[in-house]
Amino acid sequence: MNDAAPMLETFVYCSRAAEGVDDAEVDRIIEWSQRRNVEREITGVLVFGSGVFFQWIEGPPAAVKNLIASLDGDPRHHDIVALDRSAEKRERLYPNWEMERVAADDIRAVLQDALESAEDKSNIAALRRILKHLDLGPLDTLGRS
Structure with a gap:
């Protein structure tokens, strides 16, 4: 372990995008997050595919706690599932903000793994709701015949 490494809190979650959240809205979220999170020393990766967000956040514990509180109140997504939360001294895994768009199958594998290890009811x-949502097809096809 590197003693000079900072104390970082990690928060990993997935959630379902609210109706009307499209790629353009996700681009706005990323642009805003990149600007705002630099000030707060928060980095991470945001994956968005088929109407599902998957995010890994790391940063100073107080800043991550504040970010989690703002995520809970954000109307652009729901069914927020915390997959991991921990704090330790280490180097950052994601020193720069990254964005990745993925296919439903890739997200499904991540969520299936999370479901198998989940204990909280x-x-x-x-x-299960998020996986069922993936079975229905991407958000932009919902409600159209």
């Missing part, structure tokens, strides 16, 4: 229910 509300997380299990939310993960």
Whole structure:
């Protein structure tokens, strides 16, 4: 372990995008997050595919705690499932903000793994809803015949 490494809190979650959240809205979220999170020393990666967000956040514990509080109140997504939260002294895994768009199959594999290790009943229910949502097709095809 590197003693000079900073104390970082890690928060990993997935959630379901609200209706009307499209690629353009996700681009705005990323642009805003990149600017705002630099000030807060928060880095990470945001994956968005088929109407599902998957995000890995790392930064100073107080800043990550504040970010989690703002995520909970954000109307652009729901069914937030915390997959991991921990704090330790280490180097950053994601020193720069990254964005990745993925296919439903890639997201499905991540969520399936999360479901298999989930113990919290509300997380299990939310993960099942997200997986069911993926079975229905991407958000932009919902409600169209």
